[in-house]
Amino acid sequence: xxxxxxxxxxxxxxxxxxxxxxxxxxxxxxxxxxxxxxxxxxxxxxxxxxxxxxxxxxxxxxxxxxxxxxxxxxxxxxxxxxxxxxxxxxxxxxxxxxxxxxxxxxxxxxxxxxxxxxxxxxxxxxxxxxxxxxxxxxxxxxxxxxxxxxxxxxxxxxxxxxxxxxxxxxxxxxxxxxxxxxxxxxxxxxxxxxxxxxxxxxxxxxxxxxxxxxxxxxxxxxxxxxxxxxxxxxxxxxxxxxxxxxxxxxxxxxxxxxxxxxxxxxxxxxxxxxxxxxxxxxxxxxxxxxxxxxxxxxxxxxxxxxxxxxxxxxxxxxxxxxxxxxxxxxxxxxxxxxxxxxxxxxxxxxxxxxxxxxxxxxxxxxxxxxxxxxxxxxxxxxxxxxxxxxxxxxx
Numbered sequence: 001x002x003x004x005x006x007x008x009x010x011x012x013x014x015x016x017x018x019x020x021x022x023x024x025x026x027x028x029x030x031x032x033x034x035x036x037x038x039x040x041x042x043x044x045x046x047x048x049x050x051x052x053x054x055x056x057x058x059x060x061x062x063x064x065x066x067x068x069x070x071x072x073x074x075x076x077x078x079x080x081x082x083x084x085x086x087x088x089x090x091x092x093x094x095x096x097x098x099x100x101x102x103x104x105x106x107x108x109x110x111x112x113x114x115x116x117x118x119x120x121x122x123x124x125x126x127x128x129x130x131x132x133x134x135x136x137x138x139x140x141x142x143x144x145x146x147x148x149x150x151x152x153x154x155x156x157x158x159x160x161x162x163x164x165x166x167x168x169x170x171x172x173x174x175x176x177x178x179x180x181x182x183x184x185x186x187x188x189x190x191x192x193x194x195x196x197x198x199x200x201x202x203x204x205x206x207x208x209x210x211x212x213x214x215x216x217x218x219x220x221x222x223x224x225x226x227x228x229x230x231x232x233x234x235x236x237x238x239x240x241x242x243x244x245x246x247x248x249x250x251x252x253x254x255x256x257x258x259x260x261x262x263x264x265x266x267x268x269x270x271x272x273x274x275x276x277x278x279x280x281x282x283x284x285x286x287x288x289x290x291x292x293x294x295x296x297x298x299x300x301x302x303x304x305x306x307x308x309x310x311x312x313x314x315x316x317x318x319x320x321x322x323x324x325x326x327x328x329x330x331x332x333x334x335x336x337x338x339x340x341x342x343x344x345x346x347x348x349x350x351x352x353x354x355x356x357x358x359x360x361x362x363x364x365x366x367x368x369x370x371x372x373x374x375x376x377x378x379x380x381x382x383x384x385x386x387x388x389x390x391x392x393x394x395x
Contacts, residue, residue: 012226013362015301016219020347024193026050027211027350031201034122034186036091036108040064040237043087047210047235054218056233065248066235070217070361072227079254079365082232082327083357084316085197085210085219086239086260090340091163092121092136092185099173103134105185109240114155116280117340119202121162127177128196132177133187134164164350170336191270198272204343208237208334209259212350221389228364236316244319254365255290255328258317259353261343262308262333270335272345275352278331281310283318287328289366294330297359303352307366328366332356 035043044064051068058068066087071080090109103123107113116136120267123132138160140146140153153159162185168174191201199208213233220227230255236245239260249256262268262276270276277294278286291307298305317329328375334349 001119008239013297013301014223014225015303015355016225016358018215018219018351018358020215020220020351022218023211023215023350023354024347027199027208028191028193028209028212029191030210031035031191031203034091034124034188035087035089035203036186037088037238037240038108038125039091039184040088040188043233046235047087048311051216053223054214056217057220058233061248063247064237066233067248067250068098068233068235070233072229072231074229076186076230078229080230080232080250080252081361082234082249082253082256082314083361083364084236084245084256084320085213086206086235086236086244086316087210087251088237088240089187089205089207090240092116093185094123094179094181094183094185095120097174097179098161098304099171099305101164101168101170101173103164103174103179105136106157108184108213110316111340112155113157113160116160116187117155120190122186122188123162123164123179124184124186126180126183128178132164132166132179134162136160136207137163166289192327193347194386198344199350200342200344200349202342204334204336204345205261205339206239208345208350209261209353212334212353213259213357215242215350215354216361219354219358220361225362227361231361234316239316239319242314242319244316245325246319246323249320249325249327253278253325255329256317256320256325256328256330257290257294257360258315258331259357260315260331260333261336263310263339264315264335264337268310268381269306270333271306271349272335272337273307273348273352274304274335275349275356276306276308276333278333279307279309281313281318281331283314283321286317286330290328293366294332294360296357297363298356299376301355301359303355303359305352305356
């Protein structure tokens with residue numbers, strides 16, 4: 001007969017206080033380090049130092065993905081779980097040095113040029129230690145010159161350019177600075193946290209997710225939480241270009257939860273002040289049992305949450321599953337307004353995301369006996385009609 005969900009021992013699973021001063025501090029420091037996909041070495045150094053300071057053992061893959069681990073009481077013979085975040089952000093790359101002394105750029109990652117117009121940027125020159133600042137402008141930027149054409153010109157990457165803050169007026173001047181095709185252009189974050197707790201910045205996707213994950217792991221360490229199974233923290237470096245967690249995931253991982261943005265927009269259930277649990281994204285549904293278990297944990301511990309469906313969005317979890325990871329997968333996140341633009345979230349949403357992850361790390365696997373091995377007999381396979389004995393699973 002199908003067996004019920006493994007008891008999560010709610011008496012051991014405690015709602016832990018999250019050190020939000022630490023979370024806010026690490027978030028601002030992460031946002032201060034540019035990290036467009038393909039140029040993430042500096043941010044990974046910072047993240048590695050933070051993880052090391054927490055006392056979490058970790059290693060880096062050849063490609064630069066970071067894999068940390070907190071040991072659970074089950075030992076090496078039990079399956080593991082993983083929490084996944086990504087350190088890379090959207091950005092741009094120089095495609096052409098223009099004869100007017102400005103730069104034609106192409107996007108790194110998927111985002112609209114409409115959100116780029118007016119942004120301050122940093123240009124990284126490959127063969128020099130120095131950087132240059134600049135601004136992304138539409139081709140017709142002066143209303144005093146072009147009048148109504150400023151409002152009617154098309155939007156798109158062919159219709160913007162980067163004005164470099166140096167005395168250059170042609171392509172030769174750009175080359176004399178050392179600027180060349182293929183140089184990275186990073187959007188300045190310009191982060192602020194308001195007295196009311198709202199966080200405004202570019203690149204909250206997914207640096208707020210990293211801050212939430214570090215806050216959750218720190219809470220488990222600070223309060224000597226008992227982890228039934230080993231918990232990995234996987235920090236990827238190419239989620240914005242679709243590679244995400246396609247490598248770096250331990251073969252023993254039976255469950256993974258990706259932390260990323262949740263879409264706050266008309267027609268969506270997600271909010272900036274809750275943790276949001278995805279039932280489905282553009283690649284399809286997440287694991288039926290794990291999604292409902294996470295929602296059950298929120299109910300049990302009074303963590304304000306929403307469930308949502310995202311039509312035009314994918315995460316690290318999709319990349320891992322497409323690469324063949326034999327694991328249950330779920331996605332949770334903090335709500336983001338104006339994603340991939342000047343984004344906004346709230347410290348409450350980041351805190352509640354960290355609270356859910358910290359509680360989740362204290363619980364057993366959703367199906368300990370079944371998921372100990374990557375395959376098994378039909379008679380043991382979990383059934384969607386199984387009703388758990390506790391309040392932590394499907395309803």
